[in-house]
Amino acid sequence: MSSAKSISLLWGAGSPPCWRVMITLQEKKLQGYKHKLLSFEKGEHKSQEVLKINPRGQLPAFKHGDNIVNESTAACLYLEDQFKSQGNKLLPDSPAEQALMYQCMMEGLTLADKLNAVIYYDWIVPEEERHESAVKRNKEALAAELKLWEGYLHNVAAGSYLAGAFSLADVVVFPNIAFAFRFGLSAGCYPKLAKYYSLLKDRPSIKTSWPPHWQASPQGYDILKDL
């Protein structure tokens, strides 16, 4: 089962969870895996093809041989464990960096939740339950969250990643940061995040897996412009 041929991935473009798995596959030199791009707009993530791998009807739907791992962070941890000595090592050796890596990786999920609460508010909350006060509170919570990450990235100007060398923390967090800038986050207000974004966007594993429709239409949105 050590070959990329036994790996298959159903994915959706621009989904940070899918992107995490794709970056990890590139970093672990598992190019050549089977994959299929599905459309969220057409509801293909709720198709039988997905549901038989991922009963939640979500993407990614990921298989390695008979082993199914759909939660993106779980899939990244699993791939690092299964292919320890292949490609780039994504788990630091030193206890201090390992502590930081696990911590940032899991905090990255909180960042994702807070981004989604703002960006997808109208999609998540039915019209008759929407409140300006909730929108405002969600935005404030996201701004506070992003300021925490500005602090975490105090060493980014020296070329440092979240936990020293590039690691699973960056794999999990970077797609959220890219997502924030795609949705209009101001580089001026969040200079460390902007520096981190520009440091990582041309990394081969990330560039290769860049969301195709972001490439096709580089112009994003402005939902987060005033954050």
Add this chain to the structure above:
Amino acid sequence: MSSAKSISLLWGAGSPPCWRVMITLQEKKLQGYKHKLLSFEKGEHKSQEVLKINPRGQLPAFKHGDNIVNESTAACLYLEDQFKSQGNKLLPDSPAEQALMYQCMMEGLTLADKLNAVIYYDWIVPEEERHESAVKRNKEALAAELKLWEGYLHNVAAGSYLAGAFSLADVVVFPNIAFAFRFGLSAGCYPKLAKYYSLLKDRPSIKTSWPPHWQASPQGYDILKDL
């Protein structure tokens, strides 16, 4: 840094995230670590003592030497990595069980989110933003989630845990299940979850770390009674 003496934990009673870390410390034979019980009611999780370790003002606040790991799942992964050959192994060897372990561990966080959305609705949502329709939808989402877990536990009658032997998946998920029953979940409607609960509740690492106020007043709540 290999001794329990270099570990300190600030915790709150009945918090599933804190409980996960305490179970892991027991499983890894790290008894004798420094710990301090703080009161959520008195707001002690927002005290300077916590904030200097966990800037989010949340519990657990966990340190091993100078390494800080506050996200509970991160702390469990870190402890398993740092103390691989000490106490019980919590990461399976076989790729199939490892896949299942990582998957269940991360899905456990979704279960926790859905439990919290129901149990803490009035605490999370300001009075003027509450809607009966949201309460109903949250309950339906939780019931659907719990039914998924009923399915995952189809082998529990044979004494099987979430991913074969007891693992980090159980460490992360069990406190949520115990929490659900504490808040009134019906054992009759969720027989596999009830079986799992009774299989695990007397495991030494779990029994020793049982929330003290649950022991003092075994009577719980009935919020989830009709789920």
